Structures are given as C-alpha cells and as structure tokens.
Amino acid sequence: MTPAPALRSFPEAEYAARTQLAQSRMAEAGLDAILVMSEPEVQYFNGFQTLF
Numbered sequence: 001m002t003p004a005p006a007l008r009s010f011p012e013a014e015y016a017a018r019t020q021l022a023q024s025r026m027a028e029a030g031l032d033a034i035l036v037m038s039e040p041e042v043q044y045f046n047g048f049q050t051l052f
Helices: 012-029 039-046
Strands: none
Touching (some): 012 039
8 A cells, every 4th residue: 555645735745845954954953953933834845734
C-alpha cells in the first residue's frame, strides 16, 4: 500500500527550497538545530495547518 501524498499548502518544490535555505543558513551560523515553536513557523516549514 502506497502512502497518500502530503497535502501541503504549497508545492513540494517550495518545501524543498525552504528546507534547503534553512539548512544552508544553519550551516553558515554553525547551528545543528533550530527550534520551531509558533504556528506560523511550523506552517512555513511544513505547509500544514496545525491545531495548537
């Protein structure tokens, strides 16, 4: 059984671009992780509406 595709509010290419940008800026700053806490931050990175 194949899992259903993610239903993001933007295309997969946009998701990849946002992730790559965040990872490259993290590398430049010497960061291993970022903490994403607010609903807008979570939605920006994953494209899903969340219920906080």
